Amino acid sequence: MEEQKEKQEKVLVLPWMRSPVDVSLFEECPLSLVPCLDPRLKVALQNMGFASLFPVQVAVWQETIGPGSFERDLCVNSPTGSGKTLAYALPIVQALSTRAVKCLRALVVLPTRDLALQVKEIFSVIAPAVGLSVGLAVGQSSIADEISELVKRPKLEAGICYDPEDFSLGLPSSVDILVATPGRLMDHINSTKGFTLEHLCYLVVDETDRLLREAYQSWLPTVLHLTRFNDEGFFPRAHTFLPSSLGSLKTIRRSGVERGFKGKPYPRLVKIVLSATLTQDPSKLSQLALHHPLFLTTGKRRYQLPEKLESYKLMCETKLKPLYLVALLQKLGGEKCIVFTSSVESTHRLCTLLNFFDDLPFIIKEYSGLQRQSVRSKTLKGFREGQIQVLVSSDAMTRGMDVEGVKYVINYDMPVYIKTYIHRAGRTARAGQAGRCFTLLSKDEAKHFKKLLQKADNNSCPGYAVPSSSIESMHSIYTSALEKLKETVEMEAYQKRKMGFKSSRVGKRSGTHPSKE
Structure with missing residues (x-):
């Protein structure tokens, strides 16, 4: 089944994936030579133990803060452990720091809570260095606590009656960047008063193949729909503050796609999608509505293992x-x-x-x-x-x-x-x-x-x-361990049956038997 799927993908590979930027052509770049890097971010990176950017980070920096200026959506296929998280976190933080306005402008979506926590930690180190704040929206945590951290509620004066509808719109965001899992993101979209994506500039879909494989309450079409009409071009892109010279960072020019956005407003949502095993299935990638996408990958092989x-x-x-x-x-x-x-x-x-x-x-x-x-x-x-x-x-x-x-x-x-x-x-x-x-x-x-x-x-x-x-x-120890395992499994099965029986009894008494819910 998998082999047939891979053959089909090879035949139907999208044109823009046939001429990728080869990340392996880039070399590590010392922080002191990274063009346009905010000195405050440089200090934050050094405090994290970084002395240079890895190749994938250099390549993405070029296409965002460098000559690329976020003009095209990016699809990044790079081995695990190559530094993909910082590759998108750093340029997004730098770009957002150029305008002091407090609203939700960047959204990073990940499939699991633990991954979201890990990515949020990285943003939380570099974003405050330039005056930005980062929020987290994940399942199995208090949504009330999240709401208080994401949306600023007005201070109410004693003795005055307020209509709740007065505060349902236009409540200011407390964060510039939100790291979220799809399910909890949809909870906020559907239920949190004042939560809005109308100012969103950047959408990162990390572990893309997994997020596209599972629907997660149709989070992607919902996000794209809510951001589709953000066409005022209010927020500037990187080219508005870049010097004409970009120092030592090399530029790889690609033919076949016209840029065509210099000096024009940007009515679109910039997307960065990433995975170590990025899908090539056109039907899946089409869900992202990518804009003149640029494919960055390591070498010519589709599947890459870590070098060492x-x-x-x-x-x-x-x-x-x-x-x-x-x-x-x-x-x-x-x-x-x-x-x-x-x-x-x-x-x-x-x-x-x-x-x-x-x-x-x-x-x-x-x-x-x-x-x-x-x-x-x-x-x-x-x-x-x-x-x-x-x-x-x-x-x-x-x-x-x-x-x-x-x-x-x-x-x-x-x-x-x-x-x-x-x-x-x-x-x-x-x-x-x-x-x-x-x-x-x-x-x-x-x-x-x-x-x-x-x-x-x-x-x-x-x-x-x-x-x-x-x-x-270890044969005798193994025999004894197997006997203990058997006893443990039987005990756990008994406990599950017992708990199931109790739940059933409670359901009957309350009129909500599990089988009828």
Whole structure:
């Protein structure tokens, strides 16, 4: 199915995707040589530990603050860990800082709460440096608290009666930039008095392929509709404040698309869409209503793995797979590691099983969609801070999550698609660092896995062995752990049935039986 889809996309590839800007032609640029970079932003970046911009950041800077001047929408396909978040955050903050007006002018949409929190942190470091404020709108948090942070409410004087309708329109925004998940964004659009997108200048769709694959309450057509009539050209674009000379930043001129906007008002919403595995499906990309889009990608290959990633395969007996995993983790010496499984159920059972192995010299925790958000956030915080060494995760963590110091990724369950492999492996070898990805395979899976990696032009995946003595020495422990796992699973199933029975009884008493809601 996936191969047929890829062949179809190759045949139907859009004309503007056939002549992309090759990001690999760019080199890192020291902050001191980045043209037009606001000195305040330079200081903020240095405080974050940056001494230069990565190639993808340089390329996007050229097409936004540089000669491109936000004249075209950008589609960025760049490997995980290459710096895509700062690539769009930096030029948007710089552009917005040139006009002191407080209203919502930039919207960044991401598929998950954890990703949104991560991106908001980056904006929150650089935006205040130039007097801009950043808001967050995500699910599983208090919408009332969000409303108070996003929209300024008027101060009411005692003794005066007010009509609520007086405040339903024209309430000023408290933020210049909003980072949001689609569902919560729609909540504010539909319910929050005074929340408006009428002044929106920039829309970023991060992890584009996932956001286009899932409808999320039709958030995209809603946003585009609400911004379609913003045609006054009120907010200036980058060319209005750029000097004629752009220093050392090289310019790559492309033929085939006329710019045609110099000296004219800008009645459009600028869009930047990004992914490590950007779709080429015309029907999906057409939903974005892109304006003379420019395609930025790394090299000629569609699927890119991090430059300093090493891939290994570990052949194992299916029945003893957990033992091979434990032996591998022991050999890796307790360095920060993420273990990926194929489902949330597998994640929970594997993590439970591993914790029944006595005296393992590292802390193992679960991270999956089965957990409450507060639990996931606490686990992720512990993993970031090094209190947890091994994270067993479903694919909830494959997209965009950036955890510093992850040395290893282990595919306990082989990914079915190359996109999944790329996003999993991309949790390591980030920002130019080295990393390793191990995949546990049975004999039956080896052939398919080889074909999978070939889609990313990766023909080098050597085998990796663990001592057979380690496997043999753990047989008795493994048998005991399996028995404990069986008891735990049965107990959890019983608790679920019990909770379901209680919910049913409450529903009957209140007249709202679950099956009739």
